Amino acid sequence: MDTVVIPKYSLDRDCTTLSRHILQQLNNYSGEAQDLSAIMARIGLAGKLIARRLSRAGLMDNVLGFTGESNIQGESVKKMDVYANEVFISVFKHSGLVCRLASEEMEKPFYIPENCPIGRYTLLYDPIDGSSNVDINLNVGSIFSIRQQEGEDLDGKAEDLLQDGRKQVAAGYILYGPATVLVYTMGKGVHSFFLDPSLGEFILAEENIRIPEHGSVYSVNEGNFWHWDEGYRNYIRYVHRHEGYTGRYSGALVADVHRILTQGGVFLYPGSTDKPEGKLRLLYEVAPLAFIIEQAGGKATNGRDNILDIVPKTLHQRTPVILGSPKDVDLVQSFL
Ligand code: AHG
Ligand code: MN
Numbered sequence: 001m002d003t004v005v006i007p008k009y010s011l012d013r014d015c016t017t018l019s020r021h022i023l024q025q026l027n028n029y030s031g032e033a034q035d036l037s038a039i040m041a042r043i044g045l046a047g048k049l050i051a052r053r054l055s056r057a058g059l060m061d062n063v064l065g066f067t068g069e070s071n072i073q074g075e076s077v078k079k080m081d082v083y084a085n086e087v088f089i090s091v092f093k094h095s096g097l098v099c100r101l102a103s104e105e106m107e108k109p110f111y112i113p114e115n116c117p118i119g120r121y122t123l124l125y126d127p128i129d130g131s132s133n134v135d136i137n138l139n140v141g142s143i144f145s146i147r148q149q150e151g152e153d154l155d156g157k158a159e160d161l162l163q164d165g166r167k168q169v170a171a172g173y174i175l176y177g178p179a180t181v182l183v184y185t186m187g188k189g190v191h192s193f194f195l196d197p198s199l200g201e202f203i204l205a206e207e208n209i210r211i212p213e214h215g216s217v218y219s220v221n222e223g224n225f226w227h228w229d230e231g232y233r234n235y236i237r238y239v240h241r242h243e244g245y246t247g248r249y250s251g252a253l254v255a256d257v258h259r260i261l262t263q264g265g266v267f268l269y270p271g272s273t274d275k276p277e278g279k280l281r282l283l284y285e286v287a288p289l290a291f292i293i294e295q296a297g298g299k300a301t302n303g304r305d306n307i308l309d310i311v312p313k314t315l316h317q318r319t320p321v322i323l324g325s326p327k328d329v330d331l332v333q334s335f336l
């Protein structure tokens, strides 16, 4: 009788899905592990909905462009910002998983009393990062951070969120590029997943990603050169005058940080004379990315303190940031 040969690899990968990976990471099936796995699956669902809308945006009416409104930061809001903000709310509203959502697009957190206290977490997020890229079909991202809900927050002051970045239970980002990639950490390494559109699943691509010690890329908006302190200008003069450095800046933090995470280098958004705190927001942009970078062996600082040690005074507080490969962050700091 002929032997039936079972192909060793019937799939390209062994197809570890995002939610299974979380359970494996936590190594148990406790209520907490199940909740975190379910939260991550919902974040994945939000990512799939946003990726789908972005991929069709040019074919639909009323998806691209500005709404005509400004957000709490005084920035013009795009239709995709509003859509993506609402996607996160709608995937979590009736989930019983999170008690509150706080985002760049909402002055006060969106409180879901019916989910409390079963939903023991708060989700902080930047629904569309790099929204100037949306209308021209370039990379954008979403950034997320999960924190424990501590007590009630009926007045929306979010005081329990005003704690350092080490309080993050999990954090990560979704990059909408040629493929959609989700990268997360729960404090046990950094892991990436690619969206397989035919399966509708995020499939494990790389576990325990390590950032190179050094990379050639420096990523910064040099248009602000004359608004920075002299130290930053001297760093830029240094990389201009030495071999082995190259500039890359996409206008979307998630894309620039993803490049640096995988290939090394440094991302900077310094403060300027008129905006000493810079542009980027601590709680839902910089702290989650700092958590990722640090878990991958990199560094993240505001030039003086470790980003993860900064205790914000307000929900939408901004911070200067230098993050990336340890040697490149040290090099920038040596000029400050
Ligand atoms: P957002 O679209 O969420 O407001 O964030 C934009 C951020 C970030 O993605 C990017 O690195 C930076 O703003 C670009 O700002 P500049 O145009 O000032 O360089
Ligand atoms: Mn952003």
Ligand code: MN
Pocket (backbone or CB within 6 Å): 081, 104, 126, 127, 128, 129, 130, 131
């Ligand atoms: Mn945004």
